[in-house]
Amino acid sequence: MIVDLQPFKDLVRNRCGLMLEGNGEETLKGALAARMHASGCASASAYLSRLGGDSAEFQELVTLLTINETYFFREPEQLALVTEKLVPRLLGLRAGAPLRILSAGCSTGEEPYSIAMALMDNLDESVSGKVHLVAGDIDHLALAKARAGHYSAFSFRGTSDDRRQRYFSPIGRHGFALADVVRDKVQFHHLNLLSPQIGPDLADFDIVLFRNVSIYFDTATREAIQRNLSARMKPDGILLVGIAETLANDLGVFRLVEEDGLFFFTKAKAPCAARSPVRAAVKMPPVPIKAAPVKVPTKPVAAPVPPRPVFPPASAAVPNADGLEAARVLVRDERYEDAARLLRSLVDADAADMDAALLYAHVQNHRGAFAEAEIQAHRVLEHDQFSVAAAVLLGFSARSQGDHQAALRWFKQAVYCRHDCWVAQYYLAETLRALDQAEPAKRAYRLALQQLTGAPDPDAGLGVPLGLPLAEIRFLCERHAGAAVANGRR
């Protein structure tokens, strides 16, 4: 067992930025044990010096430390902004010259391929063909999977059946292979965001997507990465971070812009005097969308990729209390497949364990297994008809499936059972907004904001590790409640 993890944590952080604190330490321990065994290093110090000079071995270690959680059409509002507005606008500005888009931290490829599909759906081939899609990640196993273009149902949580049928064909027992016509549109390259070295393949971008990556870095690393990204971008390039990451990335490197309620950054042309997200935000005019004919994909041919090791292995023989704690750790690490296996065994072992049932429902929502999530949540409601957590999880399930009316009913029920549950109040507001009920939505945002003052429980007392970013949600509440300036960061 390795007692002193610090030199390994420092090495990883200095080379690629990843912070391995808290639960990350357990991941690091498992990864070190696996790689020391595989590389035949008998001691931690021998392995540390090996890592110092062997970049291939470092890459192998990194593949065990990254979190590759992603799916097609994640945060679709942003993808629509890129493909329906920013791309046509920039193409207009560039007078026909090609555009370059980078998916930075692309994981297994769902993000760049989603853009490729959306562009094909929204633009004529003569126009979409001018967009060059490039994607990069530090994890070479994730890149291999991305290049292969083979996916499981888990990757389609946010994809309509129609799109899946048009662009994928069944492969194996449960898999889906991406059509060559989409696969060929994306070039994948190995990329370390923290490295300032810029080769021609990964330079001159008009748009960079850096979504759901910055959460693994501290502020200094995020700023260093933003400077590197800026150097890879054209002078008026645009940077998008994940919807909940805006505030944490408003670091003065780029200028924040708001358009249609969504935020992105531009490479600053003028000094950034105002750094507040609200005061710095600049409105941009909307651009019309061009409709496109539907394309029929061809069948792809790609090599299978070996499965990745799993730490720790799922076990069916753990006592429920210990098992539940282990499952919570897996959920916090976003290791939903492992968590689902463990929780299934816990629920089977003790049908009366409502905490396990709730956590299982939460995990199944994340995996897109909504029917199972709902079964578990309804079991909890049979046990306790006033369970706020069950109502919230049913709301999440309905919302993820695009059923805003059902989501509205569940979030209202949750608020009815516990009016001070900020998660229920916030998602009630989001759902009302999605249903164009502007005034009730504003009221709900204001209530959520009140509940988010002070030091609220990040899990809103639901007993489920939600992993929601409080500061970002506060910011969004402020914005949508129409009170953004009053409480905004100065």
Ligand SMILES: C[S@@+](CC[C@H](N)C(=O)[O-])C[C@H]1O[C@@H](n2cnc3c(N)ncnc32)[C@H](O)[C@@H]1O
């Ligand atoms: C959670 S995934 C995000 C995938 C996708 N952007 C999305 O939003 O769905 C984060 C990815 O960032 C990658 N990553 C982490 N550190 C990196 C670094 N220093 N350079 C490049 N990629 C990195 C990880 O390997 C992982 O695949």
